[in-house]
Amino acid sequence: MKRKITFLTALLAIATSIYLIAADHNEALGVQDTGSDIADLFAYQSPQNSNNLVFAATVKGLLSPSATTNAQFDENVMIEFNIDNDGDAIEDLVIQCIFQDGQVYAYGPYAPMTTGLNSSIDTNAPLAQAGITPYGSNAIVGSSNGVSVFAGPRDDPFFFDLTQFGAILGGSATSFNDPGTDAFEGTNVLAVVVEVPKSMVGTGDSINTWIETKRKQ
Template sequence: MVASGVVIAADHDEADTTSFDDAAADIGDLYAFHDGERLTLILTVDGYKLRTEETVYDDGVLYGVHIDTDGDNVADHDLWARFGSNAAGEWAVQVEGIPGADGPLVSPVDEVLEVEGGASIFAGTRDDPFFFDLDGFQDTLATGTVAFNPERDFVAIKNTVAIVVEFDHAALGSETFGVWATTGRQAQ
């Protein structure tokens, strides 16, 4: 049996329901990996910024990372992140819902916060780890002949905003899991 439905997904540059004028809500990538007992989740947004461009954080966007541990495609853990600033214009990130953490964690941007119990968070501007030969892609589309060149990387001089959460994998209560990310903006 084959079922069909509407699926809305993001590519590295622009999600179907996001426009270029809302870069803060535009998901670039979601990475999930573990090193020993540690699980690291990295959500990147607002990609393809030149390194000379100033990072703009947006307190109107809610970033979600959702974890399904029982294979039913419903989140068993929801991690929520949001940026905010104080009266001095200093930005921080708050992340809540981290498995094994007691309450939300708050850290200034561009600083790693590690807490007792093994959770840590980071948010800030980083070199975009994605690799893409844009010229090769366009040449391939135009000619029908594969024209990718590993020496050309359109993303090599670009930055992205990264939200990083790390915690003990055992806190999920499952060895296997599925993970996806969402962004949302509060209606005006």
């Protein structure tokens, strides 16, 4: 018998096609300053192993160093990576990450029990697990069956020159500077990173991927 944990309501989704960058920092109404607020999604070929793909999500953006010390993942929130490998904009596979007692649990990739806004975790699905890395510590990575997972606070990897962007919109500038000024410098996020073999996500030349945060029902 399949055992399942049910989660309800997608709070925010960011869609992309490999290679990607998308950003939204602490702007989702109703979930600002919570572990449900998605900052970024990154998906790319592993620089260490060209046979692997890396999926990375960041939540709870704009954390100051002092706030980062005590920042924690919400144990009632699941971060779900959705993978569409046949181009129909419906998830064929999911990687579902939950947090409990200082650990991250990454189930998948596997065919979801349900698609859309509501999700359930099949707790018999493939699982990789790791301790959540404390702030300022070296990364703790857990691996199982070729899948690796990391979770913990990290410096925000997204670079954006907000001041110059405003100048361009206002008509006082026509392009970005090189180098620009990173508006997110000095702020942190809570990051979840999962690396999987390409063979686990399909046989085509490309995939579509997006993330959702879902709260336990």
